[in-house]
Amino acid sequence: MELRHLRYFVAVAESLSFTGAAERLGVSQPPLSQQIRDLEAELGTPLLWRTSRSVALTPAGTAFLTRARRLLAEVEEACAEARAVGAGRSGTLDIGLTGSILAGPLGRLIRRFGERYPAVLVRLHEMPPGEQQAALHAHRTDLCFLRRPPDDPSLRVVRAWPEPVGVALPAEHRLAGRAAIALSDLRDEPFVSLRLRDSRFATHLRDACLSAGFVPQIVQQVVESASLVNLVAAGLGVALVPDSIGALPRPDVAYRPLAGPAPAADVCALYRAPASAVTENFLGLMRDELGRTAA
Structure with a gap:
């Protein structure tokens, strides 16, 4: 049994006419009649009563029509879902x-x-x-x-x-009054940093300090940028942070852009x-x- 058998049967059952079903399906009537006979043979029971002037459903045909409609609807739903997934809409x-x-x-x-x-x-x-x-x-x-x-x-x-990188300092830090801070101005400051073994970004920031002529004095290493800000607020050091982190309001922390050559985030x-x-x-x-x- 193939899907076309179900489609052909539903068309005939709904039209109650082989001629009307053939026109609806865009096929000729003899192949349509043969497909219905093949379906009945496979099922082992007649689905339609035929006369020279009319077509009617047998009890078996009425029961089969309900299931056939449901199956075709599920197939169409499956096809629509597959198309949606294939197009990235689902x-x-x-x-x-x-x-x-x-x-x-x-x-x-x-x-x-x-x-x-x-x-x-x-x-x-x-x-x-x-x-x-x-x-x-x-x-x-x-x-x-x-x-x-x-x-x-x-x-x-x-x-x-x-995204640029800026510097986070305690609000009362001596450099907090500047509009911008050069990386080299931080050479004597203790740093809090993302954990170097986990973060290529942290390594990138350390290398930027090396290029500015100093080895950063990293006193604490953490996993998340939010923890960096908390350590800065506690006065444990300064931190190089992405601008998006610096944009988060925090009264006990000052954020300043880096002047001159600066690493990117x-x-x-x-x-x-x-x-x-x-x-x-x-x-x-x-x-x-x-x-x-x-x-």
Whole structure:
């Protein structure tokens, strides 16, 4: 039994006419009649009473019509769902990220994506940068966002949005009165930093200090940028932080831009190739909303 047998039978049952059903289906009447006879032979019971002038459903035909309609509706629903998933209009999108990334435009981007693709479930997975790379390879996530992506030729990298780096100081710090602070002005300051073994971004900031002519005196290392701000507020040191973190209001912490050559905190999107249709749709929206910054 094939789907065409069900479609042909439903057309005849609803038309109660082989001629009308043939016109509706766009087929000639003899093959249609043969398909119905083949179906009845397979089922072992007649579905239609035929006379020279009329067609009527047998009791078996009436029962079969209900199930045939339901089956065809389920097939159509399955086809529509497959088309939606294939086009990225339905499905799931798993995103790996660190908490500090949400301080930037990503939250707004996810909301806009939900408005455009309401049938896609977006799931966020907060994890350290190193775990994000492993999650992509294990297909636990589809996309992740990092400030300093790893050198991994099997992953595609797109710069999602640019972001400068500033300095967070205790509100009463001697440098807090300046409009901008040069990196070299921090050579004698204690630093609180993201954990170097986990964060390529932290290594990038340390290297920027080395390029400015000094080795930063790192007194504390933490996992999350929010913890950096708390340590700065406690007076344990200064911290180099992305602008999105500095934009969060905190009366006991002063944020100042870096003057002169300064490291960047640009955020990159990483994904496997080939990307799923859902991932491609998210990246397309990202380019629309934030501008195409890389390929």
